[in-house]
Amino acid sequence: MDKKSKIALYAIGAVIVLMMLAEITKPKALNWRDSYTAVDKIPLGCYVLFNELKNISDKPIKISNKTAFENLKDVETDKKTVSLFINNGIHFDKQDSESLIKYVENGNSVFISTNYMYGVLSDTLNIRIGSDYNNFFKKPSLNSFTSPNLKPNERQFNDVIENSFFTSLDTLNAVALGTSKVEKTEKIINDTIPDTNINFIKVPFGNKNGAFFIHTNPFAFSNYHMLNQNEAYAATVLSFLPKHQIIWDSYYKSGRKVISSPLRFVLQNQALKWAFYIALLSLILFVIFRGKRTQRIIPVVEPLKNATVDFTRTIGDLYYQHGNFTNIITNKIQYFLEQIRTKYYLNTNELGDHFISKLAIKSSNKKEDTKALIDYIVYLKSKSNHTEADLIQLNKLIESFTKHTA
Template identity: 85%
Template sequence: MDKRSKIALYAIGAVIVLMMIAEITKPKALNWRDSYAAADKIPLGCYVLFNELKDISNNPLKISTKTAFEALKDLENTKKTVSIFINNGIGFDKQDSESLLKYVENGNSVFISANYLYGDLSDTLNIRIGTDYNNFFKKPSLNSFISPNLKPNERHFKDVIENSFFTSIDSLNAVALGTTKVEKTGEIINDTIPDTNINFIKIPFGKHSGAFFIHTNPFAFTNYHMLNDNDAYAATVLSYLPKDQIIWDNYYKSGRKVITSPLRFVLQNQALKWAFYIALLSLILFVIFRGKRTQRIIPVVEPLKNTTLDFTRTIGDLYYQHGDFTNIITNKVQYFLEQIRSKYYLDTNELNENFISKLAVKSSNKKEDTKALIDYIMYLKSKLNHTEADLIQLNKFIESFTKSNI
């Protein structure tokens, strides 16, 4: 890789790192999604209300993460409870509605706060919830109570509101508890909807003091309004409920977390999501650069075998078998003298006293041992015929001299 390519690669890497840092450190946009979940701290979650209920309740709160049919079918009837359903829209099917009706008929209570209530339950209770999209939908509204004693707890919801109200109720059974009032602006032709409408009712059901409490302003229970001086209104609405153990619904929620795969779980968690992206990017970079740098397998080439030693051994064996000790001694002496010349840089033409002294010093041998070796070599050179004993003695002298030097 040339210098220009490296600079471009480093620049791209730096840009990616800066983008990641900017993404991580940038302020998070406020999430205005409808949630109503107990664990959500976003404006339209119910974290504040849920924890307030835990603090003021005499009994521990039960949390339901199932449908009404599944949650209530195994519920013991020995102790009365209050089930709380809060969401922007709630729909109960036939099984859920029958379970709730039976539950309330046994003396329990159900509180529902929703802008839209649909399904079999609303048909059985003979109620309809609607809104005036022309004048009423998201306008500031005054939510108050029928009882004049509760006037200090009424609140004016200026924003973050969707005004719904009852368009039809069973006047023989339902008891109005609260109203909502919107000041209309503009001239609407044939506008028959009054300014003040009922938004909170109680419907007694069964012979054991059970009741449905239906409320049409779920926004009043969100974190936004609970922390903006509207908590007194929410507390007053809930004060109508019996002081029984509370079952908090966490199933009929717009913010209910539905995890259908491990990848969805990873991507919904901010830390795990970034860890996954970084791992994926690292894997791609590894494949790109590793693929370029990896060479194909180089075959192992065996080095050429040095047969000089085998050849020498074979020739020596031939000489030895034929009893040509003179030739072996001559070659051995020549090889020894060649080693002295190449290692100690000494002239071997004259093997005199000066040569012996220099060789003894350079080879770190005693002068007497060095002289004995050289004298024996000179003796062998003076002989015409040699015996096996001469060869053995020469070999002993050379091995003793060269054991740690040559």
């Protein structure tokens, strides 16, 4: 590898390292994605809520990383528990819904806080959750409780919220526990949705004091609102739940980590990801430089010998050794004139002044030098015997002519 290639490679490596350092050290943008997981400290995570539950609960909190069907079949039937499901959207399939219903029938409780829910469970409880997209989907709302004694704990949610409420419920079984109120700033024709709507209910189920608690404002339990003086509202909502051991759901979460391979786990961790990239780059550079240093020696291949040159030299030596200068001069003159005919397309039968002028012009030689050569050739052709001096002089004139040929 030459010096310029090495400098270019080092420069590229330095740029890559600087880009990595800039990427690692640059400030991270605030992540506003929905998560609701217990480990996420982003605004819409539930890190604060989960740790507060651990502090106030008498019993250790169980964490479920499975579906409701898989998790609840392992729950002990003689111990009462309450399962918490908090996410922006929750969907239970038929097996999950049947497991939850059976779980509540055995005297346990289920708390669900979500913006939308559908499926078998919704049909069984005869409830529907919706939003008024025309008026107050994301407008400030006052979340309060139906009990006058809990009025001090109501809160106004001004931002980071989606106002969902019950559009239909079973009034014979469902008990309204809380409402949300939004002031409409403009009137819409045929608008039948009132300003105040129910957003928190209790649905008793079975004969063993089990119940479903359905809440439509999961944002209230996020880190953002828990750290912005709205924690009293979240605590009041959860105070309606029985004091049983809590099962925290980590499966039905928008921010649930799905790891199917070790490489995916590495790439999802910022520090491990950059360590992997640096190790990969180092391996590539090692292969490049190591490969260059350990390459086997390339053998030198001798070019093929020009047998024609050797043959010509041998013939020339024979002529010279026998002293036959006339024959050598004759052949040399014939070869020279053949070159002129082939290269300059000139007739060499008449070597007069006209021929000399044309040859000088086409060969880019001086006319005097060209005339000296042609005159000497004519002189040699007129002689019957030649000497070594004649051959040497002819050779000098031809070499001088050829050297200046265009």
